[in-house]
Amino acid sequence: MKSPxxxxxxxxxxxxxxxxxxxxCPRRFYYQRYHDEIGTPxxxxxxxxxxxxxxxxxxxxxxxxxxxxxxxxxxxxxxxxSEGGVFTPVERKRSESGxxxxxxxxxxxxxxxxxxxxxNEPVNVGYIYLYSTDERHxxxxxxxxxxxxREIITRIEEMSVGSIPPxxxxxxxxxxxxxxxxxxxxxxxxxxxxKAAGTGWxxxx
Amino acid sequence: xxASEGMYDEAVLFVTRQGSQVQxxxxxxxxxxxxxxxxxxxxxxxxxxxxxNVFGGVNFSTPFVAKANEHGIVLNYFTQHGKYRGSxxxxxxxxxxxxxxxxxxxxxxxxxxxxxxxSGKIRNxxxxxxxxxVHGTEVLKDLxxxxxxxxxxxxxxxTEGEAAERYFARLDETLTDGWTFExxxxxxxxxxxxxxxxxxxxFMKNEVLAALRQYNLDPFLGVLHADxxxxxxxxxxxxxxxxxxxxxxxxxxxxxxxxxxHDDFRTDNRLRDDAFDTYLSKFDxxxxxxFTHPYFEYTVSRRKAIRQQAILLRKVITDELxxxxxxxxxx
Ligand code: SF4
Numbered sequence: 036m037k038s039p040x041x042x043x044x045x046x047x048x049x050x051x052x053x054x055x056x057x058x059x060c061p062r063r064f065y066y067q068r069y070h071d072e073i074g075t076p077x078x079x080x081x082x083x084x085x086x087x088x089x090x091x092x093x094x095x096x097x098x099x100x101x102x103x104x105x106x107x108x109x110x111x112x113x114x115x116x117s118e119g120g121v122f123t124p125v126e127r128k129r130s131e132s133g134x135x136x137x138x139x140x141x142x143x144x145x146x147x148x149x150x151x152x153x154x155n156e157p158v159n160v161g162y163i164y165l166y167s168t169d170e171r172h173x174x175x176x177x178x179x180x181x182x183x184x185r186e187i188i189t190r191i192e193e194m195s196v197g198s199i200p201p202x203x204x205x206x207x208x209x210x211x212x213x214x215x216x217x218x219x220x221x222x223x224x225x226x227x228x229x230k231a232a233g234t235g236w237x238x239x240x
Numbered sequence: 241x242x243a244s245e246g247m248y249d250e251a252v253l254f255v256t257r258q259g260s261q262v263q264x265x266x267x268x269x270x271x272x273x274x275x276x277x278x279x280x281x282x283x284x285x286x287x288x289x290x291x292x293n294v295f296g297g298v299n300f301s302t303p304f305v306a307k308a309n310e311h312g313i314v315l316n317y318f319t320q321h322g323k324y325r326g327s328x329x330x331x332x333x334x335x336x337x338x339x340x341x342x343x344x345x346x347x348x349x350x351x352x353x354x355x356x357x358x359s360g361k362i363r364n365x366x367x368x369x370x371x372x373x374v375h376g377t378e379v380l381k382d383l384x385x386x387x388x389x390x391x392x393x394x395x396x397x398x399t400e401g402e403a404a405e406r407y408f409a410r411l412d413e414t415l416t417d418g419w420t421f422e423x424x425x426x427x428x429x430x431x432x433x434x435x436x437x438x439x440x441x442x443f444m445k446n447e448v449l450a451a452l453r454q455y456n457l458d459p460f461l462g463v464l465h466a467d468x469x470x471x472x473x474x475x476x477x478x479x480x481x482x483x484x485x486x487x488x489x490x491x492x493x494x495x496x497x498x499x500x501x502h503d504d505f506r507t508d509n510r511l512r513d514d515a516f517d518t519y520l521s522k523f524d525x526x527x528x529x530x531f532t533h534p535y536f537e538y539t540v541s542r543r544k545a546i547r548q549q550a551i552l553l554r555k556v557i558t559d560e561l562x563x564x565x566x567x568x569x570x571x
Contacts, residue, residue, distance in 0.1 A: 069335075197559070219552075
């Protein structure tokens with residue numbers, strides 16, 4: 036049995052959901068991490084209730100926590116399919132558009148890497164299940180995926196409270212961003228235009 | 241520009257009915273007339289509310305208080321006539337990084353923020369007077385310029401005091417016949433208009449307090465008002481810019497439109513019970529009333545605009561913005 040993580044370790048490992056958050060918008064991730072300002076995304080609330088209906092089926096492992104200090108990663112995998120000794124993590128998404136995003140792939144890769152570390156064997160496939168279409172997409176996890184995850188972990192580690200990431204380069208993301216009321220991207224661009232220089236908001240005003 | 245979704249307009253709930261009880265029912269806050277037979281008096285989704293102000297004999301059910309704590313809802317207690325008694329503040333996680341930044345503000349940084357607030361206040365004082373057709377306010381303009389050159393907080397307080405005096409001297413002209421400010425007096429309010437102003441400042445202070453608490457700033461550590469035990473200095477600081485344009489404007493509207501008359505006061509200059517209820521509902525309506533934001537160009541409610549100012553204040557404290565940008569109206 037592993038001993039519980041110490042204070043220092045707990046702060047140093049990165050949560051898998053953080054990978055997704057960071058890819059969506061580093062600034063939002065910053066708010067969540069340092070300011071606890073994020074709001075509750077609809078997706079999360081909705082996802083939570085749906086998860087409950089799907090747990091406890093045969094051939095599935097649900098809600099399992101993993102930690103891999105060597106990867107500096109930890110997190111809970113909500114659903115793992117086990118078939119003939121092969122374990123495959125499943126990431127379920129609401130997604131109205133019927134598509135999944137690169138950030139979802141990154142998160143899934145994180146789960147595969149955690150599982151790999153726990154099983155000590157490669158996990159090269161993960162599934163993204165979309166509620167809206169009731170479809171399951173198999174994603175091949177490549178080395179490029181793994182490199183991306185490691186890189187994001189490094190960037191997250193290097194973040195500090197003293198330097199806030201810029202506004203996103205894609206203002207469309209702000210439309211759906213739960214931190215928007217707090218972030219005030221358009222308002223910032225209006226009040227202190229130099230703060231929006233070089234971001235996607237520069238051209239919006 | 242597009243306004244982000246309205247979340248704050250219903251954030252504050254006022255409960256005045258004596259003998260009522262605040263309860264939870266599923267995901268909603270329900271005010272129940274337990275003594276009388278009117279049943280459900282009000283009901284709001286719990287996620288929307290962050291502050292409940294209760295006046296006099298109002299009770300909270302025990303499950304409700306547990307929920308209030310869990311959801312970070314602040315409960316403010318007043319006497320039936322609006323005198324503040326105390327608060328229940330939930331144990332919501334204090335965000336260390338924000339508090340640390342606030343406590344670490346240098347004197348210079350505090351002075352810069354305070355200067356912006358006071359110059360905003362003076363700007364708004366002029367705007368209110370000019371909206372009401374009071375002209376010849378160049379002195380105020382000069383005083384506004386002087387705030388920007390202030391080299392110390394005392395200096396700034398001096399300028400503010402002088403501006404307030406000049407401003408109140410002219411505010412009489414905005415009132416309909418039969419009303420007068422004479423001199424702006426503090427406790428106890430010597431006349432009806434002062435009583436209304438004092439009441440409105442208390443309510444506005446509570447709006448600002450709610451906003452600061454929502455964004456985890458310490459309301460008791462000010463940038464201009466001297467820190468005194470139990471005094472919400474930062475709330476008083478942030479309130480400054482809203483005083484003329486929201487508070488005084490509200491009071492003049494109340495009397496000029498006859499919503500409150502001299503008959504509504506008791507001999508001690510306080511409002512009668514029914515008039516107090518009228519006052520409260522007008523105040524809440526006023527907070528929810530929308531206007532076109534002078535820089536952002538979308539419509540916002542006053543309550544939301546106040547909360548945005550709390551966010552902007554926090555952003556300058558946490559170094560995300562360079563300056564504090566007060567809410568000012570040029571016209
Ligand atoms: S509002 Fe836009 S810039 Fe701000 S955190 Fe959200 S996505 Fe990022």
